[in-house]
Amino acid sequence: MQENISTLQYIKRYLKRCITGPWSLICGLSVTLKYFFNPKRIVTEQYPENRKTLKMHERFRGRLEMIEDEEGNNRCTACGMCERACPNASINVLATKNIAGKKVLGRYVYHFASCTQCGLCVEACPFGAIRMSQAFEVATTDPNDLEMILNKKEGQG
Amino acid sequence: MFPDLPLSFPMGGMDIAFYVVALVILLTAVCCVAVKNILQSAVFLIFSFVTTAILYLLMHAEFIALAQVMVYVGGVVIFVVFTILLTSHLGEDAFTTKIPRVFIAFLLSLSFVFVMIKCILPTPDLASGLANSPADYSSLQNFALRLLGNDPNGFIIPFEIVSVLLLMTLICAITIARRTKEDAEEEASK
């Protein structure tokens, strides 16, 4: 595209760019120099070596887990919102009835093999009963390990 | 056993080097015209130029040698290769040239060789290979001083004329290659 500008304007712009161009390059260099001379900025982890001290980042989404108190009670009411929210059908909430005849959580079946760790179930849960854990070493040699039951006790209702 | 035989046959290391280089020049030159692929022949041309430069070096004409490499390898042949790359297709071996008048060609080259021998042979001290020029004759400094000197031995006026000629060619090339405004508008209107 050809712009219609006078020669004076062209020269003005040319000279201006002769100064702003190198200045922008110097700005870029200063950033990389800062990174180069500051080893604390390095974000990569030496994973197998620092396994003991490695701390996962807070927002990392590992596999799904249930929030339980010390006695192992969870807050799930078996409403099935997470099951409906899951795009891969990785969650099956199997409800039972307790002695009082109320609908409670029986087994919370989680198919880790098809889970994409999107976190939609956590967002959908109205009671804050589930969360994404920090565990990242989830590889296994037995596919049956990927089918898990998350709750230890029946739900409270 | 061998009383200095292999080393005294030619006059010394320089002569051996000369014969080796001359042989390589001949080989690459023959390959240049004999090879079917045009790009390969260009490459052999380059090698022939480079060996010619080495020949100049053996004659202590250092600047000429460097100019040979600079101008031919760095300039001319690169453009030849560029042109070949842009115009020919790979795998196209159809590059057979049949010279209809073999006999005339042969005669022509033979007469050329004859003229060369006729001109070179009367040169004094050709066989002994003595360097007649003073030691620093072809150094860059003397070269430049002679080229730009304005005394009777200098070449300042031809040098300047050549530079004006080069400038003219440059301007002509730009004028031809340049698209005028009307051209651009015509193309845009299409």
Add this chain to the structure above:
Amino acid sequence: MFVPSVTHPIGDFVRDLVPRIAEYLPASIQSDTLNSVIAFLINAVICIIAVCIVNIGSAPILIYMERKVCAHVQCRLGPMRLGWHGTIQTIADVIKMLFKEVYAPSGADKLMFYLAPLIVLIAPFIVCALIPFDKNLVVADVSMGIPLIIAVNGFGVLGILLGGWSSNNKYSLLGALRSGAQMISYEISFAMILLFVVMISGSTNLMSITMGQEGTIFDWWIFKIPVLGFIAFILFFISSTAEMNRAPFDIAEAEQELTGGYHTEYNGTPFAMFYLAEYIALITNSALATTCFLGGFFPPCVGIDAIDNVLKMVPGVVWFFAKIYFMVWCYMMVRWTFVRPRVDQLMDFEWKFLLPVNLVLLVAGAAFIAIGG
């Protein structure tokens, strides 16, 4: 002369030693010619080995350095596993590269395909032979060093053009043509800057260019000519980066556009040669910058005797390599910081900015010498 000869100490030692050893041979095959030829051959072999050690030995170091610098610029660690901080990683890479099968793509011009990497290697090796590493450490102390460097630079273009064309691949051909155009253009300003150095130092011999910078740090050509020296250094830096096809001027390779440019189809040893040529060019260009601008093998004296005496105790080779690696580091920082310009921008930059500035610089340098020097 152009005959390779190790200058004084080593060469004289060999020339001295050969006749003494020859005395033990039977008298019939003794002759002065034979002695001198053998001494010459031994010297030549020493020269070749020295150049190869400097070039091939520094390539793995440079590759390791490049990976580390790149990583630290990008907040990474780089190779860490093999050896202490990944030091033998590149050796493993080289071994892997050498043991790979070498094959050419079908339809490729086999002769050209295998010739191209060899041609690319010519220029950096010849330039390396001319560099004075110390007062007595130069393989070929040629009187016309700078013209020779300018002359042999053409081989690099040739190798890349041939390699790109003979691969029978459109990406390769595009990359080769691009890089050919780029290198031919930038060769002009590269030569111009070297001419500027020749002009201010008054010699084309690299050794005497270096010797002209003896003294304090302010006698180096970069500082000796007030502002012009620094501008010339920057211009040399830019044009040599383009000459080496390194980023930000790596439009010859441009992975995102051309998948690898002229060496897309190369693998194994031929690819390693292209790679080697690239890194040797890095070394030789850094050495050239050091010789022409940063005082060669002289220590960076500041003019205070106490400090200078300490600095002068370190041998010149060490200073030279320290400066070379500083320059290499500069090239690497530039590579990993700046973005790649488009092809037309690159050409515009050369023909519309760098070349006029170079011409002005030459005139200004001449004026400076005529008036002040």
